[in-house]
Amino acid sequence: MNLWRDFPALDQAVHGKPLVYLDSAATSQKPRAVIDAISRFYEQDNANVHRGVHALAERATAQLEDARERVRRFINAARADEIVFVRGVTEAVNLVADSFESDRDEIVVTALEHHSNLVPWQRFKVRVAGVDDRGDLRLDELEKLIGPRTRLVAAAHVSNALGTINPVEKIVKLAHDKGVAVLLDGAQAAPHLKVDVQRIGCDFYAFSAHKMYGPMGIGVLYGKAALLDAMRPWQRGGEMVQKVSWESATYQKAPYRFEAGTPDVAAAVGLRAAIEWLSGKDLLEHEQGLLRRGIDVLQTIPGVRLLGAPRERIGILTFTVEGVHPHDVGTVLDQEGIAVRTGHLCAQPLLERFGQTAVVRASLAAYSRPEDLDALGAGLHKVRETFG
Amino acid sequence: MTDLYQQTIVEHAKRPRNFGPLPGANRGAQGVNPLCGDEIELHLRVEGDRVEAATFEGAGCAVCVASASMMTLAVKGSSAADAARLMQRVRDLVAGGDGKNLGEIESLKGVARYPARRKCALLAWRALEAALAGEATQVSTEL
Structure with missing residues (x-):
């Protein structure tokens, strides 16, 4: 190869x-196909999305939504509206930390987390499941930490520091047995492993394009539709609203309610190209x-x-x-x-x-x-x- | 092999001078680089306006430790004003200035080509500045 x-x-x-x-692991280089796809978007199709009626606006919108559908297939999500475009894992975790509501106040993480899946949770009480000397997660410790106070389990799919592949299906099962939702940080997994969110069963899954041969500045938050629709909007503004008056607004359904402002369409196009490049290899x-x-x-x-x-x-x-x-x-x-x-x-x-x-x-x-x-x-x- | 790791630097890093506690120290400051975990503690004995002795402890990269080691040698016997002048010369040196009459310290010249490493070279000097100002506190490369 x-x-x-x-x-x-x-x-x-x-x-x-x-x-x-x-x-x-910090950032991957980009294949020619990704660089070209981004250039092509700006050379031929650049327009704002979801608002114009002209040809370029329709092309740009179609490309954004094609990218969403391509991401859906990439992680085998059930529906395209479960794919929220964000800037990257950090933003995805912050979004969930802000918008996922629960009256419980503990977050269970693993000792393998990147700061991006730790610091956003520190407004809650963070409980940490340890690792052994090999750098493998102590699953028994994780199980004991999940209890009636647990708001969410937030775990790396793969450790950025040691490369450990966490047993994510087992983590999800332990959490779900106790009625607790799971967010997985897939930043280091998406470039290397086949990710199937339905098989894993996780409630949220986040990854960044730039670590998987795509451009910087875009990433994905997958969330189960029922959860996303129940979550309050995060950033507010254009794109994410249905009807606006001086005093108030009604919000779109997911994923748009979480995508305020003009999205980075070129980056979405680049992410799609990266997935195409990866597929079949x-x-x-x-x-x-x-x-x-x-x-x-x-x-x-x-x-x-x-x-x-x-x-x-x-x-x-x-x-x-x-x-x-x-x-x-x-x-x-x-x-x-x-x-x-x-x-x-x-x-x-x-x-x-x-x-x-x-x-x-x-x-x-x-x-x-x-x-x-x-x-x-x-x-x-x-x-x-x-x-x- | 490189213009950064001159023999003088490697030698000071491996066998730092004035390394350890300082009996009778009356000034001091800690220097930390949160980005890489470098941490040094500077001890000074100042009498009147003169630095009578300087030692340091801690751990850091070769550039950081060598710079600290050479600094403790250079400031011994200096007045606060001399030390401040020297400090400014070192700042200039690692930014690409000339190192004439700086003796061994001139070996830090190569740092100018590695912007990411300038902080390593200046950590001890920033601690010196804080210690002489009587701020017996912590200085950070990130402030």
Whole structure:
């Protein structure tokens, strides 16, 4: 599989070395098809949606709604009106935190959450189900935390810091058995796993286009229709209303009641193109093979310690280099043309659980190649030479 | 290998000078970089207008620790006004200015090419500024 060629940004030199992009968990690069779809929208179809009667307005509206339908199929939602366009997972979680009503005041999260699925909940009482030393969720702990005070369970489908794939169907079952709804953060899952929201059974599912080969600035909140329709509007303004007087307004049904203002139609078109690009490609096997190679490479370098060893994981390799600060590792690798993430990975409490304040993360994607991991290995030898 | 990790920097990072507590310290400040978790604590013994001794503790990246180490050497015996002048020169240096007559500190020159790392180089100096101003508090790279 040579998908690398589909991504123009990968074909460049950085500090005089060929770029090795290992920061896809932060954001993926974009295939030519996505870039072209966005350009085409602006070159041919640009107009505001859901209001004009002219040809361009109708084309733009049709494209937005086609994208919604394509997203529906992508995650196998029952209905297109269960797909709300948002800016990304952060906005989706904030929307649910604001609009999902309940008189209960506890949110159960897992220790694997990104800050975006933790901080929005901190207005409630947050209870955290821990992980073991491998970085696998303690399901028994989660079960005990769900009780009569639980408003919602909010869990990562896949951890951005350790790559752990959470047992989401089991989580949903535990929560539903106690009458509690579940929101899943699918930011790291959507680019890698087949997501079927009906099979998982979750009540809400959120993901961001930019991590799955689509553009920045758009994401999806899936919600079961009955729940979405019962939720109060979030932001108010144009698009989301039915009838407006000076004093009041009546609101549209979902998803429009949650889509105030002009949407980023070009981004929706780009997201659709990303889904088209992804469809029919079996990336998991390719990525799992690279993951194993990455683990092998890292394990041969003295002083490199991998964080966690989840039983089921995606291509995320988080590690430290003994005696060298992660930022110094990142800068030396950058000099070699290798892009990795360094720092707390927006998962400070989780890193603390593993005794770290900062780490290095190499993350894989469809376009990753075995030689990228070999380059990482060589780069880390350079790190050890520099600070040896 | 790079213009950033000069031998002087690596050497100071591995064996920082004046590292540890300071008996008789009468000024101090903590410097934190919330983005990467760097945290250093600066101790000063100031008599009259002079910095008699400076030490630091904590952990950070090579740039941060080397800069702190060189700073404790450079400010020893300086007046507050000298220290303030030196601080300004270091700020200029990591922004691309010249490092003439700065001795070892000139090795921080490479930081100018790494905007994301300037904060690392300046953390200890910001702590020095706070400590000399008598604000025995915490300074952050993000304020």
